[in-house]
Amino acid sequence: MAPAIDKFKEIGKAALYVSGPSQWEPKVNYSPETYPGKFYGISSKEFVEKYKKIYAKDPSYHAAGGYTAGLVLQKAIEDSGSLETSKVKKALDNMDVYTLFGHIKFEKAPYHGRQEGHKMVIVQWQEKQNKLDKEIVYPKETSTSNYIPYNKKF
Template sequence: EWFGPLGEEFVSAYEAAYDGEEPSYHSAGGYAAGLILQQAIIAADSTDPAAVKAALDAMDLLTFFGHIKFDTTAEAHGLQIGHSMVYIQWQEGADGLAKQVVWPAEGATADTLFPLP
């Protein structure tokens, strides 16, 4: 189930609100956290913490930030398991510093540099 704006819509709204500033990973994550809580309250039809927790435990949601699903085992309760993360490293390129995907290997745009130059 999709919930919230598309990625392009989020970026456009953010840039309009913050004088053209590009949203960071952290600002996108914060906004997505609000969407997740909003959807949990809607699904629970309540703001009761136990009902919201149950809705979060059952959540299987798509947002501009990715697939949202939480582990419900005692060992890893609340861990985001809906999608795998990618690792980005800033690397020097022909046009200056550029973000490069370094993991997972199947999506990598560059090799990991370690130690950093």
């Protein structure tokens, strides 16, 4: 079981200070305030709130990534001013923007597709008010807590 999965906390105290990567977390703070002038779309917080209103649970990274895929296509169409494939591709090649899913920037190779901008978040299980809580410790600009080295606690 990976540390980013919520069920990880079921192992109890053994989960404490374990960290690992995640594509995206509902707690992450990607917003226009975090990345002024480079942000497109709604903030991650607003996305989570709207998603929870409809589905009564936190969105998975699949939901956030799927929404962002549509958002990126929308931006490419807007930027290109066209639905013509070559113009949309050029807009994608030139895209360098932050969204609720993080940094979006694609390689400029002839066969487009590799996402170069996205950084995974690093989560760490920490104790908050006597319960295990998954905190984001990287990237710093979106972290919800500082990383606590395992050896510092014992």
